[in-house]
Amino acid sequence: MSDTLKDKLIFFGATLGWFAVVVQFVLMMQNRVESLTETTIRFFSYFTILTNCLVALYFSILWYKKPLLLFTRFKKPGFLTATTLYIATVGIVYQFLLRDIWEPTGMQRIVDELLHSIIPTYVLVFWIIYENKKDVSWRAIPNWLLYPLLYLIFILFRGNLSGFYPYPFVDVTELGLEKVLTFSGFLFLAFAIGAIVFVGFGKSIKTDKL
Template identity: 30%
Template sequence: MKYAVAALRLAVSALMLVAMTRSFVHDATHGVDVWPWDWFGYFTNQNNLAAGFMLTVAAVGLMTGRRFRWLDYVRGAVTTYIVIVGGVFWTLLAPVTVVAIPWTNDVMHAVMPAYCLLDWLLVGDREPLAFSKLWVIFPYAVVWLGVTLVRGATDGWVPYPFMDPKTGYASVAMYCGAIVVIATVFALAFWGASRWRGAVLRQAVRRDRPAPVMHSQRIAS
């Protein structure tokens, strides 16, 4: 079973890379801005790549039986981000977005978020996450929001319409605040769900910790 799960993770990661490559090539050949600072500045692109990387690492860890405690926290954070990618797109952006290649859009905004969500909930190769370490979801999000807002105020580039300073900073702040709150709620849910051992591979976790030393007792002669 572990090899089947690992293969599925690798297949989904590969599908995401194919979809992103196809999207990049299409944009590059149709006059769309593909300057890396811009094209890879999208939260969607960054977190699809992050999710694909984490699925690959998780697949390798599953096959080798080697796991690291920090990996579960990073994976929990990335799962939070990619689910937000899907949620924000289908609630805020889909009605105002013209999709050039539907299948690549579906892979990046539906398949990846849905698979990462199900993988986190159903596969038991992760340990319970401590709520005291929920803070790990915030550094990346704060940096991404900060850089994006600075760029919007200086060179005018924004990845999404609701972050455009032209709509007013009150509106931008409202949306950014809502996303932070939603991310916190989702992360709390994923942290809580980590306490369930999953439906498959319940015994797949192997802690990266030294085995306890057994001290033998000296028996007086």
């Protein structure tokens, strides 16, 4: 298929991503019990939100097309793979660990599915079709793991100061530091294995770009 279709898919990906993030922010603000500043910090303390912002920004940069020095790496082989790894993990963790802990309704239900199911699937399909998989380097994997590692350090540090932990499995107050670190270690290992699977699978398949 033509580049015109690819452009449309990129535009739709950016629109879908920003819509989900912005609406989720509005909903959180409408139901906030903390200050505006604290609620905003908490909003961006969720790996789901940060990763969906990354997805929306990625598609926006591709759609803009003009060279932007700060975002040149967004268009290099491997960046899409890393982004797909992150958003796929968001989807998998939610489906298996978080879906049953609450039952959103109305617009919150729609946004919840966008952030945790629809967008991860959309990015995965886009990756299958458009990533230059043969050019993705195994050596990039350690760099990809910095994002979840820095995220963990941030939420543990801030949680220690504020008492707020965005996910129950990293709640040191309830579980204790040892259990949180143990679970985080398994999750970090899952990221590493996922990265290896993405690179290996990508190099083993042949797809024609649309």
